[in-house]
Amino acid sequence: MPLRLYLLIMSVMTVFCWLVFGYIIWTINPETTNAVGFWLFYLSLFLALSGTAAIIGFLVRFVGLRHELVSNKVKIAFRQSFLFAGFLAVSLFLLSGGLLTGWNLLILIVGLSMLEFFLLSYGRTRAIVDTKLDDIDQ
Numbered sequence: 001m002p003l004r005l006y007l008l009i010m011s012v013m014t015v016f017c018w019l020v021f022g023y024i025i026w027t028i029n030p031e032t033t034n035a036v037g038f039w040l041f042y043l044s045l046f047l048a049l050s051g052t053a054a055i056i057g058f059l060v061r062f063v064g065l066r067h068e069l070v071s072n073k074v075k076i077a078f079r080q081s082f083l084f085a086g087f088l089a090v091s092l093f094l095l096s097g098g099l100l101t102g103w104n105l106l107i108l109i110v111g112l113s114m115l116e117f118f119l120l121s122y123g124r125t126r127a128i129v130d131t132k133l134d135d136i137d138q
Contacts, residue, residue: 003070007055014051021048038096046089053081079119083112 021044028037057077065073090108094100 010055017048017051020044042089046085050081050085053084054078057081087112
């Protein structure tokens with residue numbers, strides 16, 4: 001997929017997610033809604049934040065890190081935007097239940113950091129194995 005098409009689709013879908021989030025905030029009453037209303041709220045917030053963070057993260061990487069491939073920048077920005085949006089959504093969910101403490105926040109940060117390090121090492125290991133398999137085939 002060309003980069004311009006990716007950015008166009010990602011921008012349009014992010015704006016759509018923000019509009020859906022605004023509609024949910026405007027129409028759902030948190031005092032009378034059931035679990036579905038809360039899940040719609042957090043899901044729309046997660047999708048809107050992840051799209052926004054993916055676009056901003058890609059643009060920062062594109063301007064600041066010109067030595068990397070564009071496809072790598074897109075993958076990294078998308079992965080980290082999901083982790084960032086998940087962190088914010090889970091933090092707000094814990095805050096709404098009165099469960100957000102320093103320890104819970106620390107556990108969440110450590111858990112997401114471990115997930116990020118795992119995904120980084122898995123990607124590098126997979127790239128090394130693919131390279132060695134390509135060398136064997138030749």
